[in-house]
Amino acid sequence: MTIQPNSIEGRDRAYHLHSYTNAKALERDGALAIERGEGIYVYDASGKRYIEGMAGLWSVAVGFGEQRLVEAARRQLETLPYYHTFSARTHGPAVDLAEKLIRMAPVPMSKAYFTNSGSEANDTAIKMIWYRSNALGKPEKKKIISRIKGYHGVTLASASLTGLPNNHRSFDLPLPGIFHTNCPHFRAFAQEGEDEAAFVARCAADLEALIEREGAETIAAFIGEPVMGAGGVIVPPAGYWQAIQAVLKKHDILLIADEVICGFGRTGEMFGTTTMGLEPDIITVSKQLSSSYQPISALLINDRVYQPIAEESGRIGTFGHGYTGSGHPVAAAVALENLAIIEERNLLGNVQALAPLFQSRFKALESHPLAIEARGIGLIGALELAPREGFATGQLGPKLAAVMQENGLFSRAIGDSLALCPPLIITEQQVGAMFDIFEASLDQFQ
Numbered sequence: 001m002t003i004q005p006n007s008i009e010g011r012d013r014a015y016h017l018h019s020y021t022n023a024k025a026l027e028r029d030g031a032l033a034i035e036r037g038e039g040i041y042v043y044d045a046s047g048k049r050y051i052e053g054m055a056g057l058w059s060v061a062v063g064f065g066e067q068r069l070v071e072a073a074r075r076q077l078e079t080l081p082y083y084h085t086f087s088a089r090t091h092g093p094a095v096d097l098a099e100k101l102i103r104m105a106p107v108p109m110s111k112a113y114f115t116n117s118g119s120e121a122n123d124t125a126i127k128m129i130w131y132r133s134n135a136l137g138k139p140e141k142k143k144i145i146s147r148i149k150g151y152h153g154v155t156l157a158s159a160s161l162t163g164l165p166n167n168h169r170s171f172d173l174p175l176p177g178i179f180h181t182n183c184p185h186f187r188a189f190a191q192e193g194e195d196e197a198a199f200v201a202r203c204a205a206d207l208e209a210l211i212e213r214e215g216a217e218t219i220a221a222f223i224g225e226p227v228m229g230a231g232g233v234i235v236p237p238a239g240y241w242q243a244i245q246a247v248l249k250k251h252d253i254l255l256i257a258d259e260v261i262c263g264f265g266r267t268g269e270m271f272g273t274t275t276m277g278l279e280p281d282i283i284t285v286s287k288q289l290s291s292s293y294q295p296i297s298a299l300l301i302n303d304r305v306y307q308p309i310a311e312e313s314g315r316i317g318t319f320g321h322g323y324t325g326s327g328h329p330v331a332a333a334v335a336l337e338n339l340a341i342i343e344e345r346n347l348l349g350n351v352q353a354l355a356p357l358f359q360s361r362f363k364a365l366e367s368h369p370l371a372i373e374a375r376g377i378g379l380i381g382a383l384e385l386a387p388r389e390g391f392a393t394g395q396l397g398p399k400l401a402a403v404m405q406e407n408g409l410f411s412r413a414i415g416d417s418l419a420l421c422p423p424l425i426i427t428e429q430q431v432g433a434m435f436d437i438f439e440a441s442l443d444q445f446q
């Protein structure tokens, strides 16, 4: 394709460094500009329509072009376009959203704290935990355990939590004091002769060995996504979270549930915490919180976390943390309206109704000669391609994603896995159409 210098693509190439992109390849090939969206579809500048099978980046729950969110933003922009929540200032949208989230929380939580992205929420979680340990007179209790293939963001601390090599390589990360334990992907990491129960027992035993090696008194928290998303859509085996949580409880280690993808219905319950039976002390949410119409994220913290922080801030005189945009009124108003839509339209019911079809279509693809495994739960899933002669690991996925794109479907290649995570408003007929394209693209790819 020839790229005209004055086109969006041409100026993009001239002026814009992209996230998560091979800049040299982009200089050569250019990017695809998306112009507008409607429901589960987005349209490029030529008018070509694509099913947004990833809801953007796992986020646009209510679909594109939702006028109620446009109206909520407009109303708030007219009334109070900005105010902060530093010191003793507050405003209605932040308070309403904090109350809503505390009432919705899947386990008892005390307070909501607002940030602007998933990365900032997880970064803030670490700072809160360090502050808490100091407040409790345990300054040595600061280390954090995360997991191989876990995804928690890209700030210095949250990229360190992320257990993917590309988030560390050439960035001089991870930071010291952050450790990665096993990924609960049974097919990929089970040892010879190990069944799921034995695999789970080994994950728990390895975690305990790490804790004992480092000294339990130095470990503050464990962070995990109830179901891993960006690491390849990995649903842990039965009993995994129970075994992990037993170890954490035994050693007085806090649990952070990163619900940035799972939160607000994705896994078939309002929170992945419920789906997976977690008892977290901190929950982080973003993405589907506002359907990403506005950048906003939040931490929900229980009394074990809140009370020491309150005490310490009393002693010091302030909890010295906060973003200009924390609890931004427009973002909060949009999030509130988005949550109202999720509830009024019973999108959770839609996930529960369509999950069997969605998952069975994925499962059916597993027997395709090119595939090795289908994984998923609720309305999130992935198909992993079998290794093929002549292709390095991680080469096949993007190639198949390009075929799907050509055929009008956006998926996400994670190595050689192709993920789908569509808007929660998707219909039965649209799920069928999406998998028909997936299947045809696979056949074409043979």
Ligand code: PLP
Binding pocket: 057, 116, 117, 118, 119, 120, 122, 151, 152, 153, 154, 225, 229, 230, 258, 259, 260, 261, 286
């Ligand atoms: N946590 C999880 C589970 C995520 O999937 C993501 C983003 O994909 C993040 C955190 C980081 O969120 P953000 O990109 O908003 O910083």
